Amino acid sequence: MDGRQWLDGYQHRLADLTSRADRARVVLAGVEGTAASADGAVTVTVAPGGALRRLELAERSAELTRVQLAALVVETAARAQAEVDRLVAEAVAPLLEA
Template identity: 50%
Template sequence: MTTDASTPRDWLDGYLARLDDTAVRAQQASTEMAAVTGTARSRDGAVTVTVEPSGALLDVVFSPVAASITRERLAEQLLGTAAEARRAAAAKAVDAAERLWGADSATMTLLRASLTGPAQ
């Protein structure tokens, strides 16, 4: 008989509960991250871009204003607007992940670095 309140079975039950919790949080993170997007619009409204946190384009819309500017300027606006949309999506992804993993966790350090770059 042990005087310690913790038995091997208690330890195993606690370990299994932590594994279950991690699996649930991983599924939540996956679901939330899959839904995160960022959308930005150029100042003149010529371009609207929607992207994933990684920057992958999901949608590009050119307004009638786009027809009145040069292709070079339109390309610049597309790239700049896509970068702005990516920053917005990355910020949303970090916010969603912080709710699940905690702002100071090792997971968040890695995620922040991959989405927003190294800490300055």
Template identity: 40%
Template sequence: MANPFDGLDPDSVLRQLQQQAEDLETKAAQLRTELSNASATATSPDGAVTVTLAPTGALQNITFAAQAAKVTPDKLGPLVMRTVQAAQREVSNRVTASLSQQFGDPETMDFVNRFMPQPEATPTRREPAPDEDGGSVLRKRRGGGPQQTGPDDGGSLLR
């Protein structure tokens, strides 16, 4: 059996390995910088809500402008969530772009994309039927006041 190292210059191999290590170190430093700068800020279309997310997707900041006072409470939560989702998509795009520059091969990017948040479909809003409570934790009695429910009748949060 032939020796696979026959004819190789050890100094040349060492120089190549050192150059590869230096290149990897440079790429890692660049990737670290790009990822640390990959936070994203999104503002709702009406300007009422602004959120900032870290590159990990963690919420860093949320602010409400004066317009938020005009938004009803039942619409404020969904507005915040849509704004957060827009920022998540932006963070995902920035992180993916940074990784793509460093590890652009399709197999690696397919692996990375499996962990990135995908755009969520906008849910269609369904109006509650006349006999439904519209999402309230309390159920109404026929006498008018709220009635606590137990585990056998829907598992209310009230016990």
């Protein structure tokens, strides 16, 4: 392989990687993870990194003690974070392909 062929191949690989990175960036911009508690009392939406985007408390949440409600919010947020982690992994997977 001569220098020109190598450079052409390198530029092609770089263009492909740039294209995949652009697609991942678009997907990541809109990624959120949402989870609801089993009883429907709490719904939590988080951004990548765990930032809380939305917290919805249904009527059912008024029946819980503060300790129960706090635990349910934390548990539900953790499940929402697991969902956003899964979505992020899916978005960046094409960047890791050979």
